[in-house]
Amino acid sequence: ARFEMGLVYTYTGPMLLAVDLAPGEPSPYPHVFGAAREAYQGVWQAGVSQTVLVSGESGAGKTETTKFVMRFLALAGAGGTEDSMSVIERRVLESVPLLEALGNAKTLRNDNSSRFGKYTELQFRSGSALRGANCYLLEKVRVIGVQPGERSFHIFYQAGTRWQKASESSRVASDLAPLAAVLERGSLSAHDFVYLERSGCSELQGHDEAADFDETLAALRAFGAAEAEIEEVLAAILAVLHLGNISFVAPASNSEGSEVSNRNQADGALAITSELLGVSPEELEATLCRRVMKVVDERASHQKITQSRSVAQALEGRDALARHLYGAVFSSVVGRVNDVLGADVSQEQQLRRDLRPPFVGVLDIFGFEFFQSNSFEQLCINFTNELLQQYFNEVIFEHEALYARERVQWDPLDFPDNKAVVELLGGSGGSVLSGIFPMLDEECNLAGGSPESWCNKLQARYSASKLYQAVMKRRENFIIKHFAGPVEYESEAFLRKNKDTLTADVLECMKASSRAFVRQLGFP
Template sequence: MHPELQPGPFKFLQVTKKSSSVHAKDPEEALCGVDDVTKLAFLHEPGVLQNLKSRYQMNEFYTYTGNNILIAVNPFQSLPHLYTDEMMKQYKGAGFGELLSPHPFAIANAAYRSLFPNNDVEKQSQPQSVIISGQSGAGKTETTKRIMHYLAYMGSRNAASQGPLVDEQVLQSYPILEAFGNAKTVRNNNSSRFSKFVEMQFDHKGIMSGAAIKTYLLEISRVCQISDRERNYHCFYMLCAAPPEVREKYKVEDGPRKFHYLNQSTCVKIECRNEAEEYIRTRKALDIIGISYKEKEAIFRVVAAILHLGNVEFAEGDAEGSSKLKDKNSEFHLSTAAELFECDEKILNDLLCQHIMVVRDENIVTCCNPEVAKRKKDTLAKTVYSRLFDWLVDKINKSIGSKGQNSKSTIGVLDTYEFENLKTNRTKRKHPDDAFRKENDALCRRRWPAETQAEFPLEDLQGEVEVPSTTLPRKAVEPMGVTVIGSSRTGQGHVFKKTTEDEEYKKEGIEFSHMHNDHQDVIELMGNKPAGGIIALLDETCLTGWTHERFAEKLYQAFKNNKHFSMPKFDKSEFTICHYAEEVIYQTKLFLDKNIDFDIHEYQALSSASKCEFVSGLFPPPCSSSKSSKFSFVGSRVKEQLQSLMETLRATEPHYICCIKPNDLLESGIFEDMKVLQQLRCAGVMEATRIISSARYPTRRTFDELIDRFGFLAPDVLGGSSNKRDAITRLLEKVGLQDYQIGKTKVFLRAGQMAELDARRNKVLHSASLIQRNVRSFSARKELNFRRQTRAAIIIQCAWRGKVARKVHRKLKIAAQETRALQDVKKALEKQVDELSWWLQLEKRMRVDLEEAKSQENAKLRAALQEVQQLYKETNEMLVQEREAAKKTEGIYLVNTGLMNKFRDENDKLKIFVSSLERKIVDTEKKYKETSKTNEEKLMDADKRNDDLNMEMLRLQKKILTMGSEEKMRLKGLLSTLVESIRQHFLIPIAPKWLEENRTPSMDVQNEAHREIFSQ
């Protein structure tokens, strides 16, 4: 590779790589990947990784690797729809890989079907096992639950029975094991800190009749020491979250932060975990298993005693080299622990502060300094917890064990766990012993896979302090054709089985050979064979009493020429072993102490002193102890457990599930390529593909698939051939392919041969595409020229049609303008006619009103005249009467002379008024006659002129129809002049508003008649 930093405003790195080092990719690979990596056209790391990533992004978390091997990528989310009863029904009885997607149920179903071949429960075959391995947090425990749930479903009874069913008891054992054997680590919130092998037992009818659980390598050091961001075992926190009366009974009311064994880490609570509910769930599971109330109380009393024991501290005693309780707080916790153990407080104190040596059947008691007393306290806590865990497992086995003699068929489910990586002296620790506390555990646990690899071809584990994975013995491997590839960065060894593959080779008549790499040199380096081995040398050192410096020196002398062993030049307390994936550095300090479990016989005092039968039962009686009771080796114990497991697994037929952790954030939807690739390498998946690619025929295609895909490479040899096998033979000979085999229905190709065929196919397809491209190019150019000519003709036609249309448009535009002008004149004339009609009606109405007013005025005048005449007549009559009376009375005449004169004057005035009224009446009648005559003349003249105007407009309209555009424009002006002259002549005002408001229907009818005349 050649990286270069490119210049410019934006800095980016350009990487150039040779094309020969770039892996090929199948161009026809599906976007969602394939459900079996062996179906990939190119079996290399990028191809396998991309296939898993594509399936993960499509929410397909399971993928096969060959036959009976499943890769399970942890989705980090709840997927209940994948594990329903309906899903189990689909996989029940289905053949492996038959249409159904990869699933743990398929592996469990394959194991169950292999246990009873051909669905014949009377005919039993070899016992089965399902081996589940993976990094911490990869989902091994959950996968194990799914496997056990399916097997319990397959072996469940149809009819109800009294008491809890066996399958229910088996499933309920898991909450108990998780409570006392699981803890939070930096990698997993629910990490199993032990390995377990669950043996499911079935009777001759295929019904589950019992089960047995075997546990290995419980991490007892976690009881006393935990790292930051981790927790102790769940049961301690569950007890601290129990109901108040329970916490008060066991004196744990202060919570986990007050106990030394729990507060060494800042992490006390786990998100989405309710410890109070888990406490109730665990007690319920204990009930189902059959543990009595008294035993349950004793269990949690021991758990509480361990917590109180952790808070006991020691100080220098009065005598030199002795120790005593440090303060009142320590005395309280020691007293509480003794009370919970139901033993004497002094006996417990002496057990921690004194050391008893047995010399020639004589006990010699010596005092212990505070450091040794603390170690003894921690050892007691670890021992009691370990015995408690073993007691629970034994109780579970007694409860779920087979009750009859018909349980001859078994399926074992093996779940392993891993310790996390410790960087020894290269990181800061809260306790000086924390840097070394797991070194011996690391080596002994690497002995576990090493011993396993010694039995069957495994590569050794590499560098992190992890629990090893489990594999199968060589005696079981060789007859079945098993290739085992191990192991891992996280302590995973993996066995890849080719039994079904070999059967397929035999069925197709293909010749094949086995190939595996057992890494025997690394196994011998770690083993305890007579010729040597690190663990054997460690046991020898413990027996002879050498120091760790002497142990390191012996290691250098024994293995200095071994290529997998090295030691630094200056620090002789370290040594390095080159494991499968990388080198691992070990510290020899405290190796000897960690390898020896002494003081076991001293704890018999606690057994005999305790009044609690449960606590006494946790330790064997003194008579059962032998020489080894003085001390025992951790490595030897691991060997015994391993041999026990090997004896169980040697007779089984394995099925495998490799769990993958996609990211360290424990979040769904995140797929870290390098992390997954590292796990695939360490789990042996890549090694398996390499072996399959180099030693066998990883690519298999049926005759029809090969002919359909590559038949056009040699059409002459395929023409007229009815035998597909002969046609395939001629086809492969034609293309020059070698080192392949043709079976009865399939063609078996070596690694890379499919790529070679694809390259030839792509070359032919490329040539065909070139020819097609040239033909299409010629046709396209011809079509382009035709379209250009057509387009040119269309453009010319468009231009000519546009010119003609524009000319016509101009004429139409002028005609439209003239039409609009005439329409405007017409509207103006109509408006004038309406106005004239309105004024004519107005004059007529005014004339009628005037006549009526004059008639009324004349009537009034006549009435007034009559009144005056009447008054005049009456006055004359009065005068006559007065004269006659005067004549009669002359004296009275003289008196009334003044009155007579007055009356006479008034009479004269009335005569004058009457005369003026008569004159006004005459003048009014005269004026009325004159006005009526004038109005009649004007109306007659207006009617005449209106008729003349209508005739003139009719004449003009007729003339408009025959005249040209210029005459029309002139006529328009003439009409405008005519209208204006008519307006000025008649002085026609605009119709008043009151006239509009007072328009009568008769006026509208008359106006409409005028409009019709005008339009005609």
């Protein structure tokens, strides 16, 4: 009834529920600004730090809701007007399009889905809001491919579209001139990059991605990035795309080995990627196609043994480098944002929370996901949402007296306890090696660990569980009955994604780069 009257917001105890955030006339109170105001008043009136948790299904409007909360808090800290906003407060808002460009993507449910979790802490001191964002669980696997109808991260398409538009002009805009050398390497369409063309979706309806890229560049400059640094950031981002175009074949003399196809082509993928990364083509090919192992011989002296990688292993190593390279770039940009926003916070305050002023923490987390194909990242996201649902249930039952006083009819059975699902996934403290994730870690540590072996162990342990079900016709698939419904997971890539490691050879190659930005990236 409330929704039909245009009242999309409803309070349930301390929780504000939004049924729909479609464009239209603004909804009267209650409103998300009301929830943000309560958090702000809690800081100033009670001097107690607050947290605003934004959760919901994928595509429900969490990202837009988080923007509303952030904008309200920034304006509240500035006294209510944009003209009175400090430089820090403006930068808090400027960080939004920057993080969205690098961390958001189009999914089947949402054209601007956050593919990372974000916790932003806004401290208040004499009316000023400051501090940065802690970002985690970036969906790096999206870099190497997505499902049909989805896209990879926005920045890939923004850069290519902006440069193509500039190339059609008689002269390059002055703000793009310093970046021309690297942007022309991204002038191909999305269909020319293996990592992007697989999904069959490259355009974002209703968006001027060239203008979005200009906004991304403006945000980088606002956070103090010089033109030379921006060029190196873009070079690393475009290197990710060109990495995906490197293909391998087995040499005629070694059917178990690998080498780069068209390795001597001057404008080939290997040459372009090497240039963007600041390494020689020979070094990059050797890193991807061969493995150097250090061994100790009978005389206790250290020797190096070079072992060829198969084509499959070279492809896996290429994709691992692409994932980690993009993740490292993302972390570097987030680090710059935090350095600028927290510039006036003393080191002692950073280490000791008791010395820091009250703050409002805003947590924007993935929503529950269920696609046609579900893998490791979906199980991680859904496990997080199971934990949030568990907390939600606790809050619901804490306010039983409130519901009775307001004559709200409700049945506790509508909010079943999901503790069993949480323990199925994360394990229980009283049982050794229980839980799907702990058993996955154990399988990854075994020399002969495999998805098939792991699924067999899961079936042996949880065959009697009502929450776990093996898929008879697809032996390496299993179903988890979540609070939001059953989801079938494909285990084929679980072990590889859980390990997600780079070899020492790759790390040494990147540290030898002629580009300072690549050398300084924090690879795991």
